[in-house]
């Protein structure tokens with residue numbers, strides 16, 4: 001590769017790495033595996049080593065992590081929080097050991113620790129009291145996550161001194177890993193799915209997302225744990241090696257892993273690595289390798305550091321949980337919210353002890369970006385015990401029989417034409433009757449902001465659907481005491497309560513009813529807008545696309561979604577049947593035309609009204625709003641920083657109102 005080619009490749013790699021950094025650090029939503037990322041990173045590092053003149057200060061190799069999130073405060077690390085060099089092959093690991101022994105002599109020993117797959121957190125204790133907790137950030141400046149970390153039960157808020165232990169030093173900076181144990185992660189995801197929230201991709205993302213919350217009560221509800229593994233700055237106590245640190249911290253009340261060990265030779269290091277690799281699937285937390293650190297601090301000093309990582313430590317990563325296999329078919333599954341998800345049906349393959357036969361392809365964009373076709377040979381990864389995904393296609397394996405795939409235009413479950421929008425890569429089935437969605441639809445319909453049907457919870461809904469008592473929304477209103485009384489876990493009294501709640505739900509308002517229908521992109525606010533603008537249900541059901549987009553705040557996406565919803569005959573049928581069952585939509589009081597024929601001009605900013613709200617308020621009362629002042633203008637309403645219209649009004653002698661006077665005028669009858 002010549003210099004010009006190298007430059008081009010370097011730019012490409014930088015761009016890719018930047019994008020993946022963003023997905024990983026900012027969104028907590030990586031789309032490639034760590035191994036894949038490391039490969040890109042190492043390729044960039046090697047090229048930059050070869051052509052140092054091509055290194056730019058903004059190259060991803062020139063910093064450790066991601067910039068801190070601005071909403072959280074920042075904390076400077078007095079001792080930078082470095083990263084670790086990764087190796088994947090035994091040969092490269094041996095090379096590391098060799099380099100170290102070449103410089104330090106043969107009798108060097110290493111501390112070996114699991115490499116936790118969580119996130120690095122620094123804890124600063126002053127006089128034994130936890131003062132600050134921060135993320136690694138870019139290595140020099142991290143995010144202040146003190147309030148959040150204080151909610152983690154295994155992080156001591158105050159250190160203790162065990163009997164015979166050295167006194168707790170006046171300043172102690174602890175380096176630790178915060179993570180979510182695997183079992184707790186699964187439980188949290190089950191809970192989230194039950195509540196209609198999207199599950200976390202893996203325990204690491206769950207931990208990172210939890211710790212970087214702005215609201216620490218959310219963190220408090222998340223099952224996080226921690227292990228301390230090193231110290232930063234320490235005043236008032238001198239450690240001479242890593243092992244001593246690991247032995248002392250627990251005596252001060254900090255949680256340290258007892259899987260850590262001291263290795264006196266290369267063979268002991270390799271044995272430990274093998275042993276941990278075998279235990280990996282059975283450990284209560286996720287690890288992705290073993291960290292080896294030169295034990296002696298004096299030797300560490302002698303070895304020194306590179307920009308991003310120390311020369312005295314290495315992360316010897318486990319083989320990625322990947323395998324190649326072929327895609328036999330791609331099917332589309334319809335979720336509870338109507339999202340159509342393409343799923344690759346794989347030739348079953350073993351990946352670290354688990355048979356994998358399906359992989360999520362997420363959406364059409366993802367399929368197109370990776371150019372995934374039926375019949376392709378693909379690299380599949382199982383990361384963190386969650387549904388496996390396709391890392392990439394192996395195009396060399398194509399023989400011409402592969403077929404491109406497109407998510408169909410009709411829902412595979414009910415045949416309704418699907419909804420595609422530009423903003424959202426996810427295709428949805430808008431049919432309120434779609435059997436795949438019925439439980440989710442009922443939950444939404446009955447929710448507090450919907451028709452608020454008390455007692456109609458997730459479990460009961462599942463039961464009603466399962467035994468066939470409810471197949472469609474209107475069926476809810478046909479339920480009888482007899483039917484309900486026979487149900488498991490539903491006492492007579494709660495059966496009656498449910499019937500009462502159903503009856504009570506029949507009296508509702510237009511915005512609630514609209515919201516309850518679960519039209520994609522019609523949340524409470526848009527439901528209110530529609531109700532206010534059109535005033536009644538038939539007008540909304542028949543509003544044209546043009547009428548809909550003409551409403552302020554309603555864009556093409558929402559207009560299409562509303563139109564598509566009411567274009568589907570099944571949806572109109574459901575609405576009709578609900579009304580037949582006696583749902584009464586309270587008519588909002590029409591506003592009296594108290595300003596009929598009165599003309600207004602606005603200038604300057606009002607405090608309580610946007611321009612549109614002010615216009616609506618006038619128009620609802622029969623008045624008109626014009627843009628320029630003339631002798632025919634009845635009122636000019638003046639807010640702060642008025643423009644030339646204010647002068648014009650004074651010149652022409654038009655009535656001038658301030659905001660208070662305008663409000664009074666609106667309430668006059």
Ligand code: IVH
Pocket residue numbers: 081082083084085113114115116117118119120121136176177229230291310313315
């Ligand atoms: S020591 C200079 N020990 O690995 C050495 N790091 O690349 C600094 N990590 O995100 C780190 N387990 O959170 C160390 N036993 C362990 C670790 C560990 C996981 C993470 C750490 C950081 C990354 C460093």
